[in-house]
Amino acid sequence: MARGTIDLWVGIFVTAGFLGLLFLAFKVGSATNFSVAEGYVVTAEFDNIGGLKTKAPVKSAGVVVGRIEKIVFNNRTLRATVSMRLGKQFEFPRDSSVSILTAGLLGEQYVGLDGGGDVELLVDGDQIVLTQSAMVLEKVIGQFLFNKASESGGDK
Amino acid sequence: MFQRGVVAIGRLTVNGIWKIGAGTAFIGNVIARSKMTFARPRLFINEIYFAGTLSLIIIVVSGLFVGLVLGLQGYETLKRYGSAEAVGTLVALSLVRELGPVVAALLFASRAGSAMTAKIGIMKSSDQLSAMEMMAVDPFQRVITPMFWGGFFSMPLLAAIFSAMGILGGYLITVVVIGVDGGAFWSQMQASVDFQGDILNGIYKSIVFGFAVNAIALFEGFDCLPTAEGVSRAVTRTVVTSALAILALDFVLTAFMFTGA
Amino acid sequence: MDEKPTNKSNSMIEFESVTFCYGARKILDNVSVSVPTGKITAIFGGSGTGKTTFLKLVGGQLAPSHGTVKFDGQSIGGMSYKQLYAARRRMGMLYQFGALFTDLSVFENVIFPLREHTDLPEQILRDLAIMKLDAVGLRGARDLMTSELSGGMARRVALARAIALDPELIMYDEPFTGLDPVATAVIANLISKLNDALGLTSVLVTHDLEVSLNIVDYCIFFAAGSVVGQGTPDEIRQSDNPLIKQFINGEIDGPVPLHYPASDYRSDLGLGG
Ligand SMILES: Nc1ncnc2c1ncn2[C@@H]1O[C@H](COP(=O)(O)OP(=O)(O)O)[C@@H](O)[C@H]1O
Ligand SMILES: [Mg+2]
Numbered sequence: 126m127a128r129g130t131i132d133l134w135v136g137i138f139v140t141a142g143f144l145g146l147l148f149l150a151f152k153v154g155s156a157t158n159f160s161v162a163e164g165y166v167v168t169a170e171f172d173n174i175g176g177l178k179t180k181a182p183v184k185s186a187g188v189v190v191g192r193i194e195k196i197v198f199n200n201r202t203l204r205a206t207v208s209m210r211l212g213k214q215f216e217f218p219r220d221s222s223v224s225i226l227t228a229g230l231l232g233e234q235y236v237g238l239d240g241g242g243d244v245e246l247l248v249d250g251d252q253i254v255l256t257q258s259a260m261v262l263e264k265v266i267g268q269f270l271f272n273k274a275s276e277s278g279g280d281k
Numbered sequence: 282m283f284q285r286g287v288v289a290i291g292r293l294t295v296n297g298i299w300k301i302g303a304g305t306a307f308i309g310n311v312i313a314r315s316k317m318t319f320a321r322p323r324l325f326i327n328e329i330y331f332a333g334t335l336s337l338i339i340i341v342v343s344g345l346f347v348g349l350v351l352g353l354q355g356y357e358t359l360k361r362y363g364s365a366e367a368v369g370t371l372v373a374l375s376l377v378r379e380l381g382p383v384v385a386a387l388l389f390a391s392r393a394g395s396a397m398t399a400k401i402g403i404m405k406s407s408d409q410l411s412a413m414e415m416m417a418v419d420p421f422q423r424v425i426t427p428m429f430w431g432g433f434f435s436m437p438l439l440a441a442i443f444s445a446m447g448i449l450g451g452y453l454i455t456v457v458v459i460g461v462d463g464g465a466f467w468s469q470m471q472a473s474v475d476f477q478g479d480i481l482n483g484i485y486k487s488i489v490f491g492f493a494v495n496a497i498a499l500f501e502g503f504d505c506l507p508t509a510e511g512v513s514r515a516v517t518r519t520v521v522t523s524a525l526a527i528l529a530l531d532f533v534l535t536a537f538m539f540t541g542a
Numbered sequence: 543m544d545e546k547p548t549n550k551s552n553s554m555i556e557f558e559s560v561t562f563c564y565g566a567r568k569i570l571d572n573v574s575v576s577v578p579t580g581k582i583t584a585i586f587g588g589s590g591t592g593k594t595t596f597l598k599l600v601g602g603q604l605a606p607s608h609g610t611v612k613f614d615g616q617s618i619g620g621m622s623y624k625q626l627y628a629a630r631r632r633m634g635m636l637y638q639f640g641a642l643f644t645d646l647s648v649f650e651n652v653i654f655p656l657r658e659h660t661d662l663p664e665q666i667l668r669d670l671a672i673m674k675l676d677a678v679g680l681r682g683a684r685d686l687m688t689s690e691l692s693g694g695m696a697r698r699v700a701l702a703r704a705i706a707l708d709p710e711l712i713m714y715d716e717p718f719t720g721l722d723p724v725a726t727a728v729i730a731n732l733i734s735k736l737n738d739a740l741g742l743t744s745v746l747v748t749h750d751l752e753v754s755l756n757i758v759d760y761c762i763f764f765a766a767g768s769v770v771g772q773g774t775p776d777e778i779r780q781s782d783n784p785l786i787k788q789f790i791n792g793e794i795d796g797p798v799p800l801h802y803p804a805s806d807y808r809s810d811l812g813l814g815g
Pocket of ligand 2: 593595
């Protein structure tokens, strides 16, 4: 086959390949959202993280603003310390709170971040104090049955 | 009887170990003699044509059909839970994480890998490689290494094309034909497909598969018995060994990549 | 490239007690022989006596189990990769079935070694390739694909390709096998013409005595992995060596056994005790 024809077809193939890669990067995934590597890290302590995994999203108002980077057990407080990296373009007040939520009834768990009212902003290395643990289904059901049985109507 | 079985197992083991050793030496040799490929882009381009462009049709068509089926099946299942919009996520994640790299590599092995083995095998059995050597042209540098790099370069592109076509197929069947909301289709997909965790890992997989399939195909061709039957057996071995290698490597890579460690 | 042969002796190829084995099978057994420079030397022997093996040892594609193979005074086994490839540039080899590149046209086949080894402009390479094709009488066939060639034509194209780099030594592996008498005569004529015109040393491996004895200057007989006789064609014709006589007269069974070594025939058939 003529050299020119081969070049043309190789050109078409390589272009198609790179278009495919771009399509995957920008239309399917969202490489533009933020670069996680450039964000800042904040930590929070939870009594119970349920099934939270590293790399799970951190969402605020439903928008992905970061990823869970590390989960460790804190021997001193006997709680779980979760480090999350937030995109550097996102700013949150220092008194923001985090809770562990579930996407849909059986979906993946993620961290929800609710902004507070402080004028100072969270910076790298800060700890978020206000946390709400994961809902553990057995506990919720147990509590519900217990409340029903005692008919006391008291909270907690 | 029993003894014969043990002997057979022993022979398989010895052959297997010999193959792994010889294959590793072979691929080391290929990489060590790569200079000519990059000094002469013409060689490289011709092999991209041979491995990549000629595989384009089968990749595009198969990708499209796999996407159509995934979309249809996913929609039927998700509809029951009232989350038909999540079908975009399902199609995209299945493709970029698993089906894209794996199926594209399997197709590549049967389309391009077998052709490489046959070509090398025939060149060997008709003394073409030997004749080249006697012309003081190293067949490794002139024939085998460019084939390797051409195939290695083509594989991730083919996998990306496969995944992209599949996602378009899923879009076609669910959004255009069935009428799922297009905005929700893309947005849910974008929200849950992670660039680093899903797409890049999928690409890494296809790079590893490309390395394995090309190495196997060329080694089998180079190692075949120089007869018609030897070549045909080598082609079969390429397809079978590649398929096993792809699936086994996929398991290992998935275990490393997607278990949140 | 510019270093000219340092060898002053008049042997292009020397085998010094060379033994070669495939696994446990001895193919060549302690062979010492030399091929004179500038002459056509024939190597005769039945099928499977190690003639191709002999050529591959010269080309360095196989290494002897024992002994030394020398090309132009230099030991092939002692050469580095670079030296070996430099030596091969001075050799041409014509394979039994041509070994043409099946994905290239006739012209591309002949120009191949030139392209690989020189940086000359395309136009000059083209002219050189056409000259080589003309030398074998196939200038008009340059645009054919190799699949369109007859056996004799394929071998002539291969010959044009083998002489493309102007080698000093050319080796022919059974160039007459499977050719009709006319094609055989054409090839034989070419071999002898090229040898004189280009000042080559030629090694002609064959079992076709009739044709060969007319064109060669020296003969070496192989049987069962050893040299059983050598001499000029006249000496060979007059030889009373039974091995050579069997070969010349085409007797079925003689000193060269028809049978591959085997166990007793009767017991193989389950007849004997
Ligand atoms: N790759 C190989 N492995 C094992 N044996 C071989 C191989 N190649 C050739 N042989 C054996 O070596 C012997 C000599 O082969 P060869 O030199 O090709 O003979 P010929 O004189 O016909 O050219 C033959 O009996 C052949 O069976
Ligand atoms: Mg032979």
